[in-house]
Amino acid sequence: MITFIGAGPGDPELLTIKGKKAIDSADVIIYAGSLVNPAVLGGAKKGSRIYNSAEMDLDEVIEVIKDAEAKGLSTARVHTGDPSIYGAIREQIDILDRLGIEIEVIPGVSSAFAAAAALKKEYTLPDISQTVIFTRMEGRTPMPPGEKLSDLAKHHSTMVIFLSVGFLEEMSRQLIEGGYSSETPVAVVYKASWPEQKIVTGTLNDIAQKVKDAGIKKTALTVVGDFLGDGYGLSKLYDKSFTTEYRKGKEE
Numbered sequence: 674m675i676t677f678i679g680a681g682p683g684d685p686e687l688l689t690i691k692g693k694k695a696i697d698s699a700d701v702i703i704y705a706g707s708l709v710n711p712a713v714l715g716g717a718k719k720g721s722r723i724y725n726s727a728e729m730d731l732d733e734v735i736e737v738i739k740d741a742e743a744k745g746l747s748t749a750r751v752h753t754g755d756p757s758i759y760g761a762i763r764e765q766i767d768i769l770d771r772l773g774i775e776i777e778v779i780p781g782v783s784s785a786f787a788a789a790a791a792l793k794k795e796y797t798l799p800d801i802s803q804t805v806i807f808t809r810m811e812g813r814t815p816m817p818p819g820e821k822l823s824d825l826a827k828h829h830s831t832m833v834i835f836l837s838v839g840f841l842e843e844m845s846r847q848l849i850e851g852g853y854s855s856e857t858p859v860a861v862v863y864k865a866s867w868p869e870q871k872i873v874t875g876t877l878n879d880i881a882q883k884v885k886d887a888g889i890k891k892t893a894l895t896v897v898g899d900f901l902g903d904g905y906g907l908s909k910l911y912d913k914s915f916t917t918e919y920r921k922g923k924e925e
Contacts, residue, residue: 679781684866699749708753787865799906804830810837826851841881858901
């Protein structure tokens, strides 16, 4: 069997218990070496075969898995963050399914949530935003119709933008074009949860230059929205005057 594992954002302690057990017991490990912290593999058993998929194409990855299956070996396919977000696992799963190879997927902590934790912020705030959009800048892989940043910006929701730190000037231009104010707060989190984590904050007007000055060129996440500000409404969840299934509201 092959197990797809979300390795989390970088800190080995943010790997799930189930994910760690799968990695540590695997006979064959294929990990996304361009992003996954090698420390996540620190508990791999002696004699396990370890492959860095950053140096492999899809056919080569599948061949390693097929060989392991033929020999009755277990395989851990280790992706960064949670594999359901920009993990490119669907194309692997569909091939393996056609080959009759059993598959399991273990979720992981996305860098989107590690970034929010590093910022000590909440993406969804009453009166500010109750919607979070995960997206990226258009690059060599085009965006589907209606999903360019300028289209998505019309919602004025919280935006978590992957794979785009090298295009911040164009990102800011598109977001402003779509309706965000140039003073909308922005944060860029480099290697969230890693020892070398770095945070740069600013606005759509100045974030590109600030990030350039910080020397950040890749492995960073950009978050945009007024959730980064200080104004918001209080939740009803803990409002003493609000009645819930578990407690009766108190009259003022």
